[in-house]
Structures are given as C-alpha cells and as structure tokens.
Amino acid sequence: MNMANHQTNYLKLNTWSSGDIVLPEELGSNFDKLDEEMKSRGINVKWFGAVGDGKTDDTAAFHAAMIACDKKYKMYIPAGDYRIRQTIENNSRGITGAAPYVDGGQMGTRLIWDPLDKERDLLPCIRIQNAGVKAVFEDFTISGTVGYNSKDLASWVDKSLLDQSLYEMFVPGTAAIEVAGSAKPVFRNIQTSRVKVGQLLNSTKGHISSYDCTWSGMIGVYCRINSGDYLYQGGGISGAFCGILLGTILHAGHRGGFPAHLNRVHLGFSPYAIYQCIDGGLEDYNQAAVVGGLSGIYITTQFEQCGEAAIKLLNKSVSTELKLFGFGFSWSVAEHIGNASSWEYPLPTALKPLVEKQKFAAWFGTIRSPVTFHDDLGMLRKSTAPGSVGTAYIDTLTGEKESDLTGLNVADTVIRRKVTPLYKTADLQTRMQEREHRTLMPVSAPNLLRNPEILTNWIVSNGGMVSLVTAEQVPVPITNEMKQVIGPSPVILKVTPDGVRSPSIRIPFHTPVLPYRGDAGRNLAMQYFILETEFESGSLYKSIGRVTAQDAEYIFNDAASWKTFGWKHMRGRELASQSGLLYEFSIGFIPKSGETYIAGVMVTWDHIGSYSPYPHSYMTDSLEIGGLGTGLILTDPVSNIRYQLSIRDGNLQITPLP
Incomplete structure (x- = not known):
C-alpha cells in the first residue's frame, strides 16, 4: 500500500461534539494498517484535518491526533500556524514540531493559543499530566494573544496588591504549558510568548528538565507547586514582570520554594529575574513561620538588564544550600523613556515611583548557611537611581557555618539581623x-x-x-x-x-x-x-x-x-x-x-x-538617694545648665552646677 497516496482516504475526521473526539469505524480500522514505523515517527496532526493557516480552528484535529497517540506514540506538528481554542490534554509520548517559529524569516511550528474561555486563570494550551514521564516536547512555539510588556504593566498588575506581594495583583491570563500530576517531561527548544505564564510547574513529582528553551510571557516560569528537582540548561527565562515566579502554596510539608539547577541560562530582561509572591492566601502566610526560598546550583547564569531587582524574595523566605557562581548582573534603566535603541525593563512609574526604584539588586528573607554567592561572573552592583540603598538586603543571616557572600558585594549589602550559634545557647536565652x-x-x-x-x-x-x-x-x-x-x-x-x-x-x-x-x-x-x-x-x-x-x-x-x-x-x-x-x-x-x-x-x-x-x-516602687551631698540632677533644656536638687534642713535646694 502506498501510504502517502491513501492517507486522506484512510484518515477522515468525524464530527466533533461536546468536546469529545470519536474516531469513525473506517478511520479506526484503517489506522491500524498504517506502517508501525510511520506511526512511531509521530502521529501527524494533518492526518486528522489540521490546516495550520493561523485562522482555522485546529483544536479538533489536535484532540483526534492525541487520542490516536494512545500513550504509545509521539505527535508530530509540521511547520505552520495552528489556532487552538481549548486545552490539549497530552496523551502522547511527546510532541515534536518542525522548529520553533522565530520571525517571518524563520518560520516553524507555532500554536496560536486563543482560548474560548477568557476568564479562567492559567488555562494552559497544553496540559502534560498523562504519559508525561520522560516524554520529550521539542521544536515548537506557543504564542498567546496578549502583548504583555514592562512599560504597560499597570494594565495587568494592581499596585495596591503589588505592594502586599499578593498573587492576586495579576489579572487572569493563560499559560502555554502546564506540567501537572506525576508528569516528568523533558523540554527541548520550546519557545513561549504573549501568554501570562510560559511554563506552569503544577506537578507533584518534580524531576522536570528544560534544554535550550525560551520561556517568556508576563511570567516566564511559575513554580506554583514546588515538588523539587528542576533542571534548566541553556536558553533564557524572562517576562514582562518576572522571569521566575515562586509562591507560598503548601505542598508536601513546605510552602513554596524553588530548588533548581540552572546552567548557562539567561535571566533578566524583566523588572524582576526572580520574584516571590504570596499565592497560598494571606491568612496562611501570616500563620506560617517560614516559607521556602531558593536552593540549588546556578552556574554561568546571568542576570541581565534587571529593571527592579535580580531577586526579590519575601521576608519569611528561607534560602539554604544555594550556590550561585556569579551574577553576570546589569541594571536596566530606571524609567521608560521610549528609546527604541535601548533595552528598557523597569517597573512603570504608576506601579513604583522613581524615588523608590532599584533600592537593592537582591532581596532575601532568611539566608541559612551554607550558601555561596561567588563572583566568578561578577558581583551585584548598586544602582544609580535616586532611591538606591545598596546591592543586597538580607533580613536574617543565620546558621552554624559561614556563608560566602562575595558575589553580593558585601560592602554594599545590608544585613538586618545576624544570628550566631552563640545566640542559640540556653544560657543566653535564660539571661x-x-x-x-x-x-x-x-x-x-x-x-x-x-x-x-x-x-x-x-x-x-x-x-x-x-x-x-x-x-x-x-x-x-x-x-x-x-x-x-x-x-x-x-x-x-x-x-x-x-x-x-x-x-x-x-x-x-x-x-x-x-x-x-x-x-x-x-x-x-x-x-x-x-x-x-x-x-x-x-x-x-x-x-x-x-x-x-x-x-x-x-x-x-x-x-x-x-x-x-x-x-x-x-x-x-x-x-x-x-x-x-x-x-x-x-x-x-x-x-x-x-x-x-x-x-x-x-x-x-x-x-x-x-x-x-x-x-x-x-x-513600681520609691526611689531613694542617700549619702551626703547627693541629690537629683536635671538639665534646663533652654540654657543647658545642669542643676542639682537636694534637701537641706527640710528645705528643697536647687543649685546650678559648673
């Protein structure tokens, strides 16, 4: 059988009703006749009627292809623009495109995520929950429909809630890819844009890897449920607001945090490269003693063109076992001036006035030793903005061992409180x-x-x-x-x-x-x-x-x-x-x-x-002053003359002192 000549006859898409795809008998029987090698290379969405012209709704074809994958095969998406209007639940052993869409000169595979449901927050274009263990997703782009940018952030961020670091500051928006359940996927050469969140980490097992991907949106990567062990190698993570967002949701006995290994990753090109918000509820946060901060290893990871801070963690956060081998840090301008030839990533003045901008390049809650901030890629630098205070702010520095803070530029680092091991002794507590x-x-x-x-x-x-x-x-x-x-x-x-x-x-x-x-x-x-x-x-x-x-x-x-x-x-x-x-x-x-x-x-x-x-x-009791020539000494605030008050022979004496 010549499969190329008969694909159209073999593979016909049945009517799509109520969101369910049912393969017709003809399609089901003839699909089994497809060469196993052809199927193993990937179930082609165009076999099921996908057009890829950027206008046609290709959702039904993608659903049908996913059903055909049956958790055994990959799905293949040829070059083109595929308009998707409902979430694609992964049922494949991975998704492969021709290449990510870059620009008009380098076309590739692009999914245009334009959901029917515009109200639901973090609705993903692709949800990876089933068949997601070591499945590889590579060589395609997901692009939403909202042009998020730092200059107009006040359109999508509520200032009063930003001041409280609450997740509710953000208006609802879409996600490109959600990792949920026990999925442990591998991403290669993926690109996201024009979505609220590029990669949504919502799984319970962790062990998620990303190679040479560009995660972007208003938020590049949102670690909503911290299940641990994330690897990012190459590529970049950025957003109109922040690159990496971590929160405080309780999971497996800890609240929030981001334990990750980043190697050769470009962060920044955002107001915040890494930002922490309260997303588990304000009452829960107020009751919590601590929340998770940063941990892991950052090698040749550069924090470039940061508009407000490279790192902004909550005061209750605890960062430990963190090794960062230099920052490769640079400041963005502090204000948007509309210079098309320069990068501009500050928060708009509507969200933060100039006199309050760029106070510190990094904000930490508690740093519990051992942590390492080397200067291999350079140290943090103090901003030249009017409100600048220093390079880093540490609320509490504690632990039994010394930490290496060289990369923070210690001379300009503010440490509010340092708790030494001596303070923990019972003797001092008693005193x-x-x-x-x-x-x-x-x-x-x-x-x-x-x-x-x-x-x-x-x-x-x-x-x-x-x-x-x-x-x-x-x-x-x-x-x-x-x-x-x-x-x-x-x-x-x-x-x-x-x-x-x-x-x-x-x-x-x-x-x-x-x-x-x-x-x-x-x-x-x-x-x-x-x-x-x-x-x-x-x-x-x-x-x-x-x-x-x-x-x-x-x-x-x-x-x-x-x-x-x-x-x-x-x-x-x-x-x-x-x-x-x-x-x-x-x-x-x-x-x-x-x-x-x-x-x-x-x-x-x-x-x-x-x-x-x-x-x-x-x-609570009387004060007695005894002895010859003694008394109470007061200073006149007008003349600054000191006077001694004493009693002699029952009379009050007021004597100026030299």
Whole structure:
C-alpha cells in the first residue's frame, strides 16, 4: 500500500461534539494498517484535518491526533500556524514540531493559543499530566494573544496588591504549558510568548528538565507547586514582570520554594529575574513561620538588564544550600523613556515611583548557611537611581557555618539581623528572659504604645467588646511569672466575642499624629500574656501579635499555638522595621466564643524590659538617694545648665552646677 497516496482516504475526521473526539469505524480500522514505523515517527496532526493557516480552528484535529497517540506514540506538528481554542490534554509520548517559529524569516511550528474561555486563570494550551514521564516536547512555539510588556504593566498588575506581594495583583491570563500530576517531561527548544505564564510547574513529582528553551510571557516560569528537582540548561527565562515566579502554596510539608539547577541560562530582561509572591492566601502566610526560598546550583547564569531587582524574595523566605557562581548582573534603566535603541525593563512609574526604584539588586528573607554567592561572573552592583540603598538586603543571616557572600558585594549589602550559634545557647536565652523580671530590672523601659491600661485606647474589630478587670476577676489566677514581670495587681483586658466572628484588637503607638517616627532598622521587642478560655480550632489555642508599619510591613507576624490551658507568655525579639514608621500593635486569632484575657501588652526598642504602661521610664516602687551631698540632677533644656536638687534642713535646694 502506498501510504502517502491513501492517507486522506484512510484518515477522515468525524464530527466533533461536546468536546469529545470519536474516531469513525473506517478511520479506526484503517489506522491500524498504517506502517508501525510511520506511526512511531509521530502521529501527524494533518492526518486528522489540521490546516495550520493561523485562522482555522485546529483544536479538533489536535484532540483526534492525541487520542490516536494512545500513550504509545509521539505527535508530530509540521511547520505552520495552528489556532487552538481549548486545552490539549497530552496523551502522547511527546510532541515534536518542525522548529520553533522565530520571525517571518524563520518560520516553524507555532500554536496560536486563543482560548474560548477568557476568564479562567492559567488555562494552559497544553496540559502534560498523562504519559508525561520522560516524554520529550521539542521544536515548537506557543504564542498567546496578549502583548504583555514592562512599560504597560499597570494594565495587568494592581499596585495596591503589588505592594502586599499578593498573587492576586495579576489579572487572569493563560499559560502555554502546564506540567501537572506525576508528569516528568523533558523540554527541548520550546519557545513561549504573549501568554501570562510560559511554563506552569503544577506537578507533584518534580524531576522536570528544560534544554535550550525560551520561556517568556508576563511570567516566564511559575513554580506554583514546588515538588523539587528542576533542571534548566541553556536558553533564557524572562517576562514582562518576572522571569521566575515562586509562591507560598503548601505542598508536601513546605510552602513554596524553588530548588533548581540552572546552567548557562539567561535571566533578566524583566523588572524582576526572580520574584516571590504570596499565592497560598494571606491568612496562611501570616500563620506560617517560614516559607521556602531558593536552593540549588546556578552556574554561568546571568542576570541581565534587571529593571527592579535580580531577586526579590519575601521576608519569611528561607534560602539554604544555594550556590550561585556569579551574577553576570546589569541594571536596566530606571524609567521608560521610549528609546527604541535601548533595552528598557523597569517597573512603570504608576506601579513604583522613581524615588523608590532599584533600592537593592537582591532581596532575601532568611539566608541559612551554607550558601555561596561567588563572583566568578561578577558581583551585584548598586544602582544609580535616586532611591538606591545598596546591592543586597538580607533580613536574617543565620546558621552554624559561614556563608560566602562575595558575589553580593558585601560592602554594599545590608544585613538586618545576624544570628550566631552563640545566640542559640540556653544560657543566653535564660539571661534574655531575666531582663523581663521587675525584681532584676526595677526601672522599666518606656512602652511605645498608648497606655494599654486605658480602655479607650483599644479598638476592637470584627465584633466583640472589651472591658478592664482585676487579677481577682479572671477564671485562672495569674502566675508567679506574671507577678515578676507585670506586678502582683495588673490591669487586665477582657475581650468578649459575639459568638459568631473572631475579633481582633489593636492599639496605636503613643504619638499625637500617626505614624510614630522611630529609628529605621532598629530592633523592636514585644510581649503580652494571654488566657483563652475556648479553643479556636481543633485542640489548639492560637494567638498572633504584630506591629503594623509603613507600606503594609508587619513585624512579629507569626502565629503561635499551644495545647495547655492557662496563661501564655507571648514574646517577640530582634525584628526591625525597614522604615521605622509605626502605626499600631494588634492581637488576632481571638476565639469566637468564650472570654479572652490579655495583660502586660508592651512594645519597646531593643530588648524586652519589665512591664510599663507608660511612654517613659517607670518604677513600681520609691526611689531613694542617700549619702551626703547627693541629690537629683536635671538639665534646663533652654540654657543647658545642669542643676542639682537636694534637701537641706527640710528645705528643697536647687543649685546650678559648673
């Protein structure tokens, strides 16, 4: 049989109804007669009626070809433009095109992804879930219909949600290829464009490889579910917003992260080369102690033409076991000026004003040693933009071993907090707790909050009422620790919920006009005692106390839980505000039923001190000054003259001092 002369007669496409492809009896019987070698080379979509003219809807032909693949054969797509309108569920052992479409001078295989459903977010052109173990997808392009670009990002990104790093900042859009389920595909020479996400990592098994691919869109690669072990070799990853996006969705006991091996990959040509957002829900993120950051090995990977930062991770992220052998870093211009001869990838001014742009080339949460940032390909560089501060920002540097930070350009790197192994010793922790006891610290530090023992200073949200009670009016006696820290007769706040909603309470900082203007980068400390009489969820008591600062910054934003009924001492230490502009302290996760009692609420600079309700140094007992010639010395703020106050023969003496 001459297969070339009889393909059209053998292979006829039946009517497509309700999205299902049914091969007619003639097609099914004669398909088996096709030479096995011909089928093994790939099931040609044109056998099933695909046109490839860029106008005809070729979706039905692709579905029929996929059914014919039967998880045994590859699918072959000849050169042409194939308009696809519904997701193609992979049923093949891989897809091969003639070559990726490059431009009018180098035509190839291109799928034009123009879905009927314009509302669903991340709807993929191809979903690889079945028959995707070691299946190879190569030599074709997927192009969407939206011309994403950095200059007009405000059309697709909500500024208020960008400021909160929430995934919801992005308008819904399509994905080129989704890897789902247990699939472990291999990609070679794939190209994506004009889609929201080029490659969507949504699988549960990881082990996904990419060779010489160009992943692009508004986002090049989105690691939505981190299942680990990703390999990218050659090619590039970029996007109108970012190249690689990672999030915080909980999977297999961890939230987010991106463990990958990148070799000879071009990153950048975007506002952000790597960006992390909160995509698992703000409440989940607030409750989490940490989220995953970066790990893996980056070899000859270059961060070129970054408009806002090479790396921007969340403060709660933890990056460890990361080796990056130089950055190959360069800044894009800070503003779009419309110069056609230059690359311009900054965030538009509508999303970030010039004075706030390019503060750091890299932002990290916690870096836990060992990590390595070599300078083989060059170090990070400080921007010349007006708002530039340094090369890298590290919220917390910790671990038992030293890390190599050379590539960050250490002289211009800001490390907010460095936790050494010594700090972890029980002896030091004990000494830190001793500072809280009034018996050891008779003079307390000022409370930065408005007096928490005045009821009108408190604001209750989401239902409920507040009142003040004494130690004799609580259902559980105050503990000896409470007596040491806040005294034997504390004023206690009682919160009574409405039985339906979970209330929260907040109290502003002591200043006539908010925000309270403190020291940027200076450590804060907080403490309070809490007694919950009902469980909030399951068998755990929960609470979260946090400071709200400028630009939606939250300090001490981790929820604590415990199982034992009784008073719980909540503490927070050694965290700082980037701006120093502070608004209020709040306590959340208060149960919907049963009374909750709170005492000793205090926020201080530097370290936790013994409790004071006042915004000035405070003592709980009389101060006695004895000895001859002693007294109290005060300075006149007008004349700067120092005076000694003393008593002689029962009379107050005020004597100027030389």
